[in-house]
Amino acid sequence: MYILFILSLFALLYPVLSCISSTEINCTCKHTAQDIGECSSNDTCIGFVCYVFTRRYLHSISTQWGCLKEDDIAEASHISNDSLCPRKFPFEYSPNLLDECCCTDYCNTNLKPEFTTTATPPLTTTTGKPIEKSTILAFSISIPLFLISIIVLLLILLSLFFRSGYANSRLFRSIGSTRIRRTESYCLCSGSLEGDTLSSGSGSGLPFLQPRTVAKEIQLLELVGQGRFGRVHRGIWRGDSVAVKIFSTVDEDSWTRETGIYNTVLLRHDNILTCLGSDMISNDGVTELWLVTHYHPFGSLYDYLNKSTVQLEMNIFSQLAISAINGLVHLHWDISGTHNKPAIAHRDLKSKNLLVKNGCTICIADFGMAVRDQNKEDLDEAAKNIKQGTSRYLAPEILGETIDTTSFDSYRRVDIYCFGLILWELMQKLKSPDEHVDDYQIPYHTEAPSDPTFEDMREIVFVQKKRPHSSKRLLNSTALASILQIMQECWYQDPGARLTSLRIKSTLTSTLAFVPNNVYSD
Template sequence: MHPSKFEVTNLSLDLQSSAQAFCLSRTVAVKCYCYPCHKSHSNGTCETVEGGACYASKSLTTISKNEEQERLMWGCLAPSGGSLFQCEPLPVPHREVTKCCTDKDLCNLQLNLTLAESDYPYEYEDPDTEQRKESGTLMVILISLSLCLIFLLLTFGIVYYRCRRQNLKRKQLLVDCEHETFIPPGNTLHSMIDESSGSGSGLPLIVQRTIAKQISLVRSIGKGRFGEVWKAKWRGENVAVKIFFTTQEQSWFRETELYQTVLLRHDNILGFIAADIKGTGSWTQLYLITDYHENGSLYDYLHLHALDTSEMLLLAHSAACGLSHLHVEISGTRGKPAIAHRDVKSKNILVRSNGTCCIADLGLAVRYVSETNKVDIASNTRCGTRRYMAPELLEETLNENHFDSYKQADMYSFGLVLWEIARRCVINGVVFDAELPYYEFVSSDPSIDDMRKVVCDQRLRPSIPEEWADQDYLHMLGKLMAECWNPSPAARLTCLRLKKTLCKMLEGLEESHK
């Protein structure tokens, strides 16, 4: 830190006072060397008055950043009230040393004037330096603020442009929806499907792409390992949209391929409408659009509704009809291959508004290609639901090259579904709670080992209540489900035989009510 002007002036005054105090102690008048001299002292000397003294002074004055000037001064010092220097005052800022003497004439020429080390030199500061620094700081601040303002304006412009572009796209989409020409006004999805090729493979592909882009999601109605199911709207009509995770692309492709199988369409199989991939560079959605059924799955329906005998048989028979249509092979120029579901359970069966069932979720299904005598199995690694797995699946003894093995495994699972339906039938004003098969033996999320111990090792099956023995239809249904879950796959009922038996039971019930 450099001394201020005020501090330097005080130092000078202190030195002067000290010198005066020293010099005034002597009272003899002497002749002193004087330089620079007053014009009245032309001979280079001056004479002190009584009480005065001779002095010599050396000072160091800064004149520029890298240059300092040394000054030497000699003269007479008045005893009191006089200035420090006889000839002229010293400039400031300065550093100096002053000594006095009175012992002889011209004694001030022999005084040793040495500046203290602390007096050399101190950094010169240009008086404009601080102002230049302040100007530089102000300039940096102004430039920074200008850059921030430009950045904010650019960001705002980009956001505004993108928002405006998205709004224009939305408006254009609405215009396209209103003016599309290849979907005639007033036509419904079902009428358009009925007027199509009749293959049961949904709408024509160009129409599928159009519908998929016009789908408006309403609410989520279910989640699973594949993704999520949404209720959606298309031109005021309810549809169901199954949105697959991007990691489940193989499942989406497989299910789409199976739903587009020729002659698959059936009242008791979930109606396929369209499939599409929607997305941008940052996200992708795999859509599978099907009919929407307000009642939801059979599992949900049984938890909310108690059944009478006719409702029970209608659910069982319609579900059997759907599974039987999958299992059967239709020969012809454009025939339908035999298909096994491989994941039959109450959550994969939907209940229509008329009280009948339809089979859904074909993601794990396999096809039998009779021309090559090969089983077309899905390439994904998913397996069926553990609780509904047949013994041969749990023990890994299923013959994968024999298509009938898959149909027999389906029948085991369907027998468990029949048990779930029969439990909700009202018997003498009493009804059992809706439960999952084997609820009394395993936890809510059993492992394959848990199910193997119960189904294969202990050979247990869902318990049949004693009350069913007194009810003809429940007693007959109990026998059917027992034949379905027989430990020997070959001894199980075929779906066609089960369907015919349930049909006779339903007809017999209707006749008894006449």
């Protein structure tokens, strides 16, 4: 400490040392450093130079008065400014030390140097010791490097996250671009129905529903449907309607499978129901599995066709039929590229699993039995539950137990059979010139009981090879002959003879383009 004090003092006082008195003088002496001079009881000392030394340390300032003896002056005569104030540490000494000296008796009594500028005190640790400059430099380099490394790592993880397809896991898709408005009118070709999709109204869609938080933010309202694997409620989420499909834990496999299907990369399509998220909650001690999707107030195609007020013009029939086959084509065929979508077979296609959207289009829903191509687990599960499904819509090869359960293509052909039955349901509601339409009937309503068993349908479809009957007014229309032919080619007894979904789309689109709106006109 003594050496540091001497160096600091004489670096600043060196130019005035020429005033050193040849005889000893009396000086005011007040200080705490025991090594620098000795003060007498009356606060004086005798030396050759009187001085005042002011030091600033952190937020405190201390001042010492004293005198320098002959030995102190000799030691200071070898000091240079460069050694006192190293260029690498310009704030180490000089900003925090001030000194003045004089060479007459008691000349330092009224001297008290003051700091004219605010200097930055040296950084210290919690123990009060100054932090080494090398430590500060190390921190100034290592901390930015650490932060940059973290950012780069996060970017890499996000890239892998989105490329792997897990970005859609439970956290599904945003909600669309226009707001739902509930209306009492039915789907009309005039477009009088306003808005049927969902949105926040901002133009960018609602925020994502986060997994494990969906249920907390949704208010359940009325029951809108019930099926084999669960019930469906309308819910409100931040002012917008959503559909909430609720499974019990008994049907957890179906919930898991449907969630997995919706999680498939590139599944999103206008004619596939959009899923928003999934959740698992406890309701009064009962575990419930939720699947949250877009809400379509018209309900299923089955519900829509059952309304006595629904009479389909040919253009509306076309929109419903073509949108349904568009969705099926998207499911049935794989997509290769940066992201790959496997081919998917629905396995439970029926009018109750098709939802009617605004604009009289269809979206396919309910993927609890779906199977993905080249997915052994899916194929094994389908083979174990081959008789599962709605008996009325089971294909002949399932009823006759002749289906090749190891072939994914077998399940696509089952979907085609079901699509033929859906076409038949749609054609019943085609309006004639006298405004007459047939009452809606489910397939095989005249051949099978209201709740047929597997054996009932096996006898009708596989053994007797019967198919639903079409009314005379449909059979007598030459304009509908091509559509009836497509329908019949969908439900051939031999699965290999049935049309593919892509062929149906092509033929149906070209056929309907030339069918007049009034299919019964002369």
